[in-house]
Amino acid sequence: MRDAIQSDLSTDLLDWYDRNARVMPWRVGPGDRAAGVMPDPYRVWLSEVMLQQTTVAAVRDYFTRFTTRWSTVQALAAAPDDQVMGEWAGLGYYARARNLLKCARVVADDYGGAFPDTYDALLNLPGIGPYTAAAIAAIAFDRPETVLDGNVERVMARLHDIHEPLPGSKPVLKNKAAALTPNTRPGDYAQAVMDLGATICTPKSPACGICPLRDPCQARAAGTQTDLPRKTPKKPKPTRYGHVYIAQREDGALLLERRPDKGLLGGMLGWPGSDWSDTPVNTPPFSADWQELAGEVRHTFTHFHLILRIWTAPLPAGLHPHRLIVLDKHAFRPSDLPTVMRKAHDLWRNR
Numbered sequence: 001m002r003d004a005i006q007s008d009l010s011t012d013l014l015d016w017y018d019r020n021a022r023v024m025p026w027r028v029g030p031g032d033r034a035a036g037v038m039p040d041p042y043r044v045w046l047s048e049v050m051l052q053q054t055t056v057a058a059v060r061d062y063f064t065r066f067t068t069r070w071s072t073v074q075a076l077a078a079a080p081d082d083q084v085m086g087e088w089a090g091l092g093y094y095a096r097a098r099n100l101l102k103c104a105r106v107v108a109d110d111y112g113g114a115f116p117d118t119y120d121a122l123l124n125l126p127g128i129g130p131y132t133a134a135a136i137a138a139i140a141f142d143r144p145e146t147v148l149d150g151n152v153e154r155v156m157a158r159l160h161d162i163h164e165p166l167p168g169s170k171p172v173l174k175n176k177a178a179a180l181t182p183n184t185r186p187g188d189y190a191q192a193v194m195d196l197g198a199t200i201c202t203p204k205s206p207a208c209g210i211c212p213l214r215d216p217c218q219a220r221a222a223g224t225q226t227d228l229p230r231k232t233p234k235k236p237k238p239t240r241y242g243h244v245y246i247a248q249r250e251d252g253a254l255l256l257e258r259r260p261d262k263g264l265l266g267g268m269l270g271w272p273g274s275d276w277s278d279t280p281v282n283t284p285p286f287s288a289d290w291q292e293l294a295g296e297v298r299h300t301f302t303h304f305h306l307i308l309r310i311w312t313a314p315l316p317a318g319l320h321p322h323r324l325i326v327l328d329k330h331a332f333r334p335s336d337l338p339t340v341m342r343k344a345h346d347l348w349r350n351r
């Protein structure tokens with residue numbers, strides 16, 4: 001049962017949110033919400049999937065492009081896969097885009113285009129894990145679910161001066177967050193804690209002097225706020241190596257591949273290439289006098305760093321290697337490539 005202190009605390013936070021809510025293209029602000037406007041669950045879902053592992057600043061333009069092109073979940077469900085993957089290019093974590101399409105099609109086909117409104121039902125949809133289900137249930141449907149992202153973890157660790165390191169402390173932090181979640185305005189409250197973490201209780205320099213939680217905050221009282229949350233040190237990432245082959249025909253057409261659905265960059269357009277390993281095998285897609293470009297492409301994925309060497313050769317007229325795509329120069333958009341492939345493109349263009 002929530003006690004009076006907890007109730008005051010969430011009320012203080014909601015008051016602060018009423019005055020300081022960030023404006024975001026997918027958000028219905030507290031004023032409109034008080035007037036009865038509810039957010040479109042499609043926009044909440046789309047923003048939450050895009051925001052997994054990505055910053056608000058990086059997501060804004062993608063969100064606007066997606067919702068301009070596909071304004072409803074039914075429109076997105078009907079979109080060809082390659083168009084959606086192309087619009088997603090550059091946002092990273094491409095399994096999210098594949099699951100986005102799967103989820104849109106399930107909602108369109110099995111739910112008549114209306115997102116289910118409970119945590120459990122949302123959790124059953126493709127690409128929706130516990131965090132995203134709680135966020136959609138709270139923000140779109142005003143359910144008192146506990147939303148625990150990195151911002152909320154930081155606020156809870158500091159508010160309660162919890163020194164146990166992440167990720168082991170997650171269950172404790174979740175319990176603390178759950179104890180504060182109010183039954184009135186839970187959607188606004190979920191966004192209020194996230195906004196507090198993003199704008200006031202920031203990782204390196206929390207602005208405790210203007211924080212609505214400064215009085216009850218235990219880390220502030222103890223002077224430990226910038227040490228929290230503690231994190232178990234991560235293992236250093238290994239480095240892998242690879243080769244990429246860029247071949248262009250005299251008329252400008254380029255040789256590309258659609259990567260297999262399963263695996264890294266699954267379903268995305270890219271340059272043909274070798275495996276990515278300690279000792280990649282240099283196996284160009286056809287025999288030619290391949291020339292190596294000066295420089296290399298460096299990119300970091302979640303679990304490893306990648307260094308790519310780039311090779312180029314003219315693509316003979318009439319040659320169309322098995323399983324590869326020869327794309328007319330007018331049909332080629334560098335923006336359709338995932339970031340690592342775009343880096344290779346940019347190195348080649350600027351050679």
Ligand code: SF4
Nearest residue numbers: 201208211214217225
């Ligand atoms: S008082 Fe400081 S450390 Fe505590 S919640 Fe507020 S900003 Fe974070």
